[in-house]
Amino acid sequence: MRVTNKMLVTNSLANLNRGLERMQHLSGRLAAGKKIMFPSDDPIGTGNVLRMYKGLEETRQYVANTDYGIGMLTATDGAFTDLTAILQRARELAVYGANGTLPEDSLYALAREVNELIDHAVQVANSTYAGTYIFGGQETSKPPYSADVDGNGNITAVNAEYTSTEGITVEVGPGSQLEISLPGSLVFDRVFEELIELRTLLDDGKNDDISSTSIGNLDEVISAVLQYQAEVGAKTKRLETTKSRLEGLDINLQTLISKTEDIDVAEAIMHFKMQENAYRLALDTTARIIQPTLLEFLR
Numbered sequence: 193m194r195v196t197n198k199m200l201v202t203n204s205l206a207n208l209n210r211g212l213e214r215m216q217h218l219s220g221r222l223a224a225g226k227k228i229m230f231p232s233d234d235p236i237g238t239g240n241v242l243r244m245y246k247g248l249e250e251t252r253q254y255v256a257n258t259d260y261g262i263g264m265l266t267a268t269d270g271a272f273t274d275l276t277a278i279l280q281r282a283r284e285l286a287v288y289g290a291n292g293t294l295p296e297d298s299l300y301a302l303a304r305e306v307n308e309l310i311d312h313a314v315q316v317a318n319s320t321y322a323g324t325y326i327f328g329g330q331e332t333s334k335p336p337y338s339a340d341v342d343g344n345g346n347i348t349a350v351n352a353e354y355t356s357t358e359g360i361t362v363e364v365g366p367g368s369q370l371e372i373s374l375p376g377s378l379v380f381d382r383v384f385e386e387l388i389e390l391r392t393l394l395d396d397g398k399n400d401d402i403s404s405t406s407i408g409n410l411d412e413v414i415s416a417v418l419q420y421q422a423e424v425g426a427k428t429k430r431l432e433t434t435k436s437r438l439e440g441l442d443i444n445l446q447t448l449i450s451k452t453e454d455i456d457v458a459e460a461i462m463h464f465k466m467q468e469n470a471y472r473l474a475l476d477t478t479a480r481i482i483q484p485t486l487l488e489f490l491r
Contacts, residue, residue, distance in 0.1 A: 237452050244445050245449065251438055251441050251445065254364055259435065260372075264373060268326055269421060274316050275417055279410060281305075281309060282390060286406045290407065309387060310339070310387045311339065328354055329360070331354040336352060336354050339351075346391065347391075350380075357377060359374060370430065372431075386410055
């Protein structure tokens, strides 16, 4: 086959361009720090990385859910602590009121303090976390409880206006959900009933009824609140353990992704230098192969 000067030039330029393309590809991987720039670089690795990124995104959403749940349960625990203090103070007042020797004005003063405790309990029942009413169940946007007040300033009833019997749940893993709220009806309905009853008995001077019923009923309510608070503590511990596990999984996924798609800088630099040397050699070889033309001899 007859080899012309044009053929030599064309083939040499094609070889040089291929060398430049390889250098450009290697320099791009070095600049990005990634060995998978396009799916064609490693189709199997690309599929694995995409699956791991999806798992990483899901894991971080679960972590965010656990953070929200821990915050909600911590707020609930604080509300129960306040409620327990209210009930314990009400019990102390009930013990004072059960004393049949107290004058009428003392019973009146005790009743007024119990009325303030009822008002405080309503505020606790309307506690919020991050703009969400804790004890409204899935009715989270409006205060769940409101109080009816008579002309003497006494709270005569507490109404559950915006509540539901279903609590708020968060997803903390694939197919795993945890309820992070307690509907107020489980706790506060009995609380308000007993506090209002105690205030009424104090106003009426019925110390015998206070002694025989109110004190025992308050003990039951306090015990129930402490039981619910213990459940909240157990759920908080579970979420903290779940969060710790998810954060460990997050780190493992990041490590796997890095091993799959991140470049080995030392190895990449070595390959780039080898390609650069090959390109320089190609330039030198091309300069030697392309012979002078006839015009060079006619000068």
